[in-house]
Amino acid sequence: MPAGTIRYWAAAKAATGTAEEPYAAETLAEALAEARGRHPGELTRVLLRCSFLVDGDPVGTRDHETVRLAEGGTVEVLPPFAGG
Numbered sequence: 460m461p462a463g464t465i466r467y468w469a470a471a472k473a474a475t476g477t478a479e480e481p482y483a484a485e486t487l488a489e490a491l492a493e494a495r496g497r498h499p500g501e502l503t504r505v506l507l508r509c510s511f512l513v514d515g516d517p518v519g520t521r522d523h524e525t526v527r528l529a530e531g532g533t534v535e536v537l538p539p540f541a542g543g
Contacts, residue, residue: 460485463532465494470538471509474501482534487513488523490534510537 466479475498484490495503511518511526512535518526528534 461528461530461532463528463530463534465490465534465536467536468538469540470505471502471536474498474505482528484528486524486528487511487518487526487534490528491523505538506536508539510539511535512537 460483462481462483464479465482467475467477472478475494480494480497482490482493484493491506495506511523512533513526514529514532
């Protein structure tokens with residue numbers, strides 16, 4: 460199973476209390492489910508509004524079950540935020 464890093468920004472960082480943590484998951488959906496399990500409550504609500512980058516590539520509207528994660532990869536969790 461691939462292992463890598465999830466990086467949380469803005470409201471996602473506040474909801475988890477950490478800037479990053481490891482994942483061990485095959486898909487983005489699995490990694491996010493794992494994160495929800497570690498951080499029940501506010502993170503679930505925040506993730507509904509987030510966009511995601513996997514290894515620098517935007518996920519966009521793709522089904523998270525179809526987004527494969529790589530060994531040593533990075534998932535960026537980007538809540539909407541104001542400003543430039």
